[in-house]
Amino acid sequence: MESEEMVLRIAEGVMKICERLEIPYIFKASYRKANRTRLDSFTGIGDENALKILGKVKCTFNLPIVTDIHDANEAAMAAEYADMLQIPAFLCRQTDILVAAAKTGKVVNVKKGQFLSPEAMQFAVNKIRESANEQVVLTDRGTTFGYHDLIVDYRGIPTMKAMDVPVVLDCTHSLQQPNQSSGVTGGNPEMIETIARAGIAVGADGLFIETHPDPANAKSDGANMLHLDRLETLLEKLTRIRQVVNGF
Numbered sequence: 001m002e003s004e005e006m007v008l009r010i011a012e013g014v015m016k017i018c019e020r021l022e023i024p025y026i027f028k029a030s031y032r033k034a035n036r037t038r039l040d041s042f043t044g045i046g047d048e049n050a051l052k053i054l055g056k057v058k059c060t061f062n063l064p065i066v067t068d069i070h071d072a073n074e075a076a077m078a079a080e081y082a083d084m085l086q087i088p089a090f091l092c093r094q095t096d097i098l099v100a101a102a103k104t105g106k107v108v109n110v111k112k113g114q115f116l117s118p119e120a121m122q123f124a125v126n127k128i129r130e131s132a133n134e135q136v137v138l139t140d141r142g143t144t145f146g147y148h149d150l151i152v153d154y155r156g157i158p159t160m161k162a163m164d165v166p167v168v169l170d171c172t173h174s175l176q177q178p179n180q181s182s183g184v185t186g187g188n189p190e191m192i193e194t195i196a197r198a199g200i201a202v203g204a205d206g207l208f209i210e211t212h213p214d215p216a217n218a219k220s221d222g223a224n225m226l227h228l229d230r231l232e233t234l235l236e237k238l239t240r241i242r243q244v245v246n247g248f
Contacts (some may be wrong), residue, residue, distance in 0.1 A: 034070040072100035078103035102131035118156030142174035169199035170208040
């Protein structure tokens with residue numbers, strides 16, 4: 001979350017595209033970026049301020065909201081504004097966070113750790129279900145491949161779908177190039193369409209796509225974002241692929 005103006009601009013722009021294409025849209029923004037490589041990296045505009053802006057997006061556009069939490073103590077606070085709580089990939093094995101998110105009664109989206117097999121995500125699913133919450137979503141965001149790259153193993157999508165949960169593919173974080181010497185995560189946004197096409201083809205239930213009207217000047221993850229102007233064309237193509245996959 002950079003500013004209220006930016007958030008409302010992106011939410012409205014994407015909403016109009018999704019309405020035209022009849023794609024269900026869940027708006028995502030982080031009220032704080034807790035995982036940053038350098039101490040001087042931008043982390044946010046203040047938790048309370050950012051969460052109130054998320055609430056404004058929800059009310060203004062009637063959109064469901066998802067945001068990440070970074071500690072068990074944040075679950076109740078975020079749940080006041082969000083319909084879905086997201087567990088970051090690096091925290092997907094943290095039992096206290098999973099349980100706290102589950103106990104809010106909200107949908108819990110767990111991002112698969114870059115260091116885990118798809119099969120291992122069954123344990124995260126079990127922790128949430130055993131905390132009396134059946135509303136679980138899993139998101140694949142790539143798997144560590146060497147020190148500075150990620151790779152998407154598309155076998156993971158049907159593997160995780162077999163756990164009887166919706167599975168989302170994060171098309172932009174899957175293209176991150178972490179641990180760069182500059183201390184700023186790199187990326188390969190030219191491959192977003194390739195990743196997204198393949199994800200829909202193998203049965204992903206949803207796509208996570210970071211978009212921004214000016215990725216070069218975004219305060220976080222700009223190196224792997226899709227320019228907002230390119231989103232509509234991409235979603236048109238993906239909608240057609242989805243229709244073929246579903247047989248209509």
